[in-house]
Amino acid sequence: MFTSDYLRELTDKAISSLPGTPEAEKLFAPVRYIMSIGGKRLRPVMCLMSCNLFRDKIDEAVMPAVGIEVFHNFTLIHDDIIDRAEMRRGSVTVHSKWGADQAILSGDVMAFVAGECIGHAPEKSLAKAIKLFNKTAIEVCTGQQLDLDFEKKGVVSEEEYLRMIELKTAVLVAASLKLGAIIGDASEKDQDLLYEFGRCLGIAFQIQDDVLDTYGDTKMFGKKTGSDIAANKKTYLLVKALELAGGEKLSRLRGLLGPDNHDPEKKFREVLAIYDELEIRLKAENLAYEYFNKGFQALDNVSVKPERKNELKQLAVNLIGRVK
Amino acid sequence: MFTSDYLRELTDKAISSLPGTPEAEKLFAPVRYIMSIGGKRLRPVMCLMSCNLFRDKIDEAVMPAVGIEVFHNFTLIHDDIIDRAEMRRGSVTVHSKWGADQAILSGDVMAFVAGECIGHAPEKSLAKAIKLFNKTAIEVCTGQQLDLDFEKKGVVSEEEYLRMIELKTAVLVAASLKLGAIIGDASEKDQDLLYEFGRCLGIAFQIQDDVLDTYGDTKMFGKKTGSDIAANKKTYLLVKALELAGGEKLSRLRGLLGPDNHDPEKKFREVLAIYDELEIRLKAENLAYEYFNKGFQALDNVSVKPERKNELKQLAVNLIGRVK
Numbered sequence: 001m002f003t004s005d006y007l008r009e010l011t012d013k014a015i016s017s018l019p020g021t022p023e024a025e026k027l028f029a030p031v032r033y034i035m036s037i038g039g040k041r042l043r044p045v046m047c048l049m050s051c052n053l054f055r056d057k058i059d060e061a062v063m064p065a066v067g068i069e070v071f072h073n074f075t076l077i078h079d080d081i082i083d084r085a086e087m088r089r090g091s092v093t094v095h096s097k098w099g100a101d102q103a104i105l106s107g108d109v110m111a112f113v114a115g116e117c118i119g120h121a122p123e124k125s126l127a128k129a130i131k132l133f134n135k136t137a138i139e140v141c142t143g144q145q146l147d148l149d150f151e152k153k154g155v156v157s158e159e160e161y162l163r164m165i166e167l168k169t170a171v172l173v174a175a176s177l178k179l180g181a182i183i184g185d186a187s188e189k190d191q192d193l194l195y196e197f198g199r200c201l202g203i204a205f206q207i208q209d210d211v212l213d214t215y216g217d218t219k220m221f222g223k224k225t226g227s228d229i230a231a232n233k234k235t236y237l238l239v240k241a242l243e244l245a246g247g248e249k250l251s252r253l254r255g256l257l258g259p260d261n262h263d264p265e266k267k268f269r270e271v272l273a274i275y276d277e278l279e280i281r282l283k284a285e286n287l288a289y290e291y292f293n294k295g296f297q298a299l300d301n302v303s304v305k306p307e308r309k310n311e312l313k314q315l316a317v318n319l320i321g322r323v324k
Numbered sequence: 325m326f327t328s329d330y331l332r333e334l335t336d337k338a339i340s341s342l343p344g345t346p347e348a349e350k351l352f353a354p355v356r357y358i359m360s361i362g363g364k365r366l367r368p369v370m371c372l373m374s375c376n377l378f379r380d381k382i383d384e385a386v387m388p389a390v391g392i393e394v395f396h397n398f399t400l401i402h403d404d405i406i407d408r409a410e411m412r413r414g415s416v417t418v419h420s421k422w423g424a425d426q427a428i429l430s431g432d433v434m435a436f437v438a439g440e441c442i443g444h445a446p447e448k449s450l451a452k453a454i455k456l457f458n459k460t461a462i463e464v465c466t467g468q469q470l471d472l473d474f475e476k477k478g479v480v481s482e483e484e485y486l487r488m489i490e491l492k493t494a495v496l497v498a499a500s501l502k503l504g505a506i507i508g509d510a511s512e513k514d515q516d517l518l519y520e521f522g523r524c525l526g527i528a529f530q531i532q533d534d535v536l537d538t539y540g541d542t543k544m545f546g547k548k549t550g551s552d553i554a555a556n557k558k559t560y561l562l563v564k565a566l567e568l569a570g571g572e573k574l575s576r577l578r579g580l581l582g583p584d585n586h587d588p589e590k591k592f593r594e595v596l597a598i599y600d601e602l603e604i605r606l607k608a609e610n611l612a613y614e615y616f617n618k619g620f621q622a623l624d625n626v627s628v629k630p631e632r633k634n635e636l637k638q639l640a641v642n643l644i645g646r647v648k
Contacts, residue, residue: 021462023487027469078432082425101406104428105468108402111435112461119454126450130443137436138345144429145351163347 001311002052004045011044014066018113030094030106031113034073037091042319043176044069049312050180050194053304060122061183064129067117068176071133074110075140077103082148111137118179125182132182136175143168150234161239162203170202186302193298200295201316207288208320210235214272215281226268232257236287237280241271244278292320325635326376328369335368338390342437354418354430355437358397361415366643367500368393373636374504374518377628384446385507388453391441392500395457398434399464401427406472435461442503449506456506460499467492474558485563486527494526510626517622524619525640531612532644534559538596539605550592556581560611561604565595568602616644 002010015035020028044065051061079085080093081100087093095103114133121129146164150156177198181191213228214237228235245253253274256267275281295316299309326334339359344352368389375385403409404417405424411417419427438457445453470488474480501522505515537552538561552559569577577598580591599605619640623633 021466024466024469024473026473027466078428082428100424101472104402104406105465105472107432108435109462109465111432112458112465115439115454116458116462119451119458123451126454127443127447130439130450130454134436134440134443138433138440141429141433141436142345142348142351145348148425148429149348149350 001308002048002058003311004049004315007045007048007052008041010048010062011041011066011069014062015069018066018070018117026098026102027106027109030077030098030102031110033097034077034088034094035070038089039069039073041069042315043072043172045315046173046198046312047176047180049315050177051184052180053194053302053308053312054181054184054186054190058180058184060120061180063117063120064179064183065176067114067120067133068172068179070110070117071114071137071140072172074107074114075144077107077110079144081107082144121179121183125185128182129179132175132179136171139167139171143171153234155242156234156239158236158239158243161234161236165206165236166199166203169206170199173202173205174198190302190304193302196298197295197302197316200291200298201319204288204291204295204320207236207284207291210237211281211284211288214275226264229268229271230264236284237275240283241275241278241280244280245274249274249277288320292316325632326372326382327635328373328639331369331372331376332365334372334386335365335390335393338386339393342390342394342441350422350426351430351433354401354422354426355434357421358401358412358418359394362413363393363397365393366639367396367496369639370497370522370636371500371504373639374501375508376504377518377626377632377636378505378508378510378514382504382508384444385504387441387444388503388507389500391438391444391457392496392503394434394441395438395461395464396496398431398438399468401431401434403468405431406468445503445507449509452506453503456499456503460495463491463495467495477558479566480558480563482560482563482567485558485560489530489560490523490527493530494523497526497529498522514626514628517626520622521619521626521640524615524622525643528612528615528619528644531560531608531615534561535605535608535612538599550588553592553595554588560608561599564607565599565602565604568604569598573598573601612644616640 018035020032047065047068048058048061051058076088077094080088081095081103085093086096093103094106098106115130118129118133119126143164143166146160147168150160150164174195175198177194178191181194186194210228213225213235216225227233228238232238241253242250253271256271256274296313299312299316300306302309342359344356371389371392372382372385375382400412401418404412405419405427409417410420417427418430422430439454442453442457443450467488467490470484471492474484474488498519499522501518502515505518510518534552537549537559540549551557552562556562565577566574577595580595580598620637623636623640624630626633
């Protein structure tokens, strides 16, 4: 079985060979930039590992896997415009560097570069691959829409929150795995099990991400903690706290979210105190582990020898266990 | 043979049946809006007519044809953000109505709705259809990039201008026709001839469009004339005039394009006077007709009976002859 390091290299090599258009240098410079400033290549590696479950030769899956990564980076460029984000993976965002107009257009072209890469799927898998890709891309846009809608919404339920992260994050991980399985000629049942594995893993990952923003070690996690609380972001933690808090606690929490709160340190400490009283961190971690386990059950049921699943399992464990 | 009116109805019916997502009403409202505020459905009608050249049953081409129209409207939404355009087809633009963030995201989802529609091509044509679609979409983005680059460029050659409109406008018309031919099981040669017909027609159309903005009758043309001159837009007329004008005439023209010119009526009259002295309109119309004729030659060489080509010919003549 191929290791994740090897598959990451394979992906990077394929990415660096993506054709540009000398005719419009300005169009592709931001594309090369966003594709080069890091990222773990998680989705293409998972796609290739999934294919590798079913066959030893995975060449045919490389370009489609790259397509998933290009699509993912396209969403980052446009989301960063919409979120007014200035930094991404420790580098300035595309729109901060080239302006929003250029970021729109260079993002756009990536949508079709991604489609072109997916179009390299072998002919017998092509119809399924294309259908899965477009369906998933539409869902990811829908997830981003729900996330934006939440900003203007007073109350967001746990169910609504979970659906949002499912669409915005989890379905792309799920689709990466399913795509690999499709190209690997897996049975429909195995394709669906791998999709479910990815879906659960993606949801667990996102909940974990919310926990880390508030409780993570800045140095190990690589981004500043507390930014979600500062921005009143409707994370799993806040959604759950607003659901569980009652009476005086709810008033306190709503007060902290109000416009009158000017000291971010104090706000962070006091929101954290409420989270602690409600055991929010524990509840979030339990839910993440529930999804994680559910995902592993799906993977266990995939009809290949257990030892073929080791690389994929290890990757998932590393992903979720990041700072534990 | 099906008439353009019938094919337009068929397209409209298919468009109105495009599935939305009740989950994210805000995401799809702008999509329905842009798809409903008119437009001639030129590209899908051409796609269907092209398919109809080779077979009487064209059902399989309907969804792919709609995909082309969805893609075209996606580019309009994003181009209007970039161009700060407030009106489109007599209605307010999507970003003026819903804001730029929403226009970015609703545009994005259309890129994949378009891909999904193209994915409905019959299995035997799918690989070709997908490849053509993504290649063309990348070219259209490249054309938009060149157009933006021209704004900051002092001198644009006629050759550069023609390449820009080829990419920004003509290749999509060409691809619409080729897509219909692919789905209609045409020979590769006929596919390429139809592509060439569309490419030439698209270039002729765009040159004609430039002529109409300056010389058209506002009432018949449906948009205010003179806006290109007011905005110093690098149209075929201006590019050619800057190439041909020398000495005192060039100084006069450059002066009119400078920032000191404050009376738009006077500017329009004086630029027009220079165009007249250089016979710019005549040169533009001659070039448009050259492309038009070249396109018709390609269509003439398509290996189906001449009478099957009548609808397509009529459509092309109506298109180019709009205000003659």
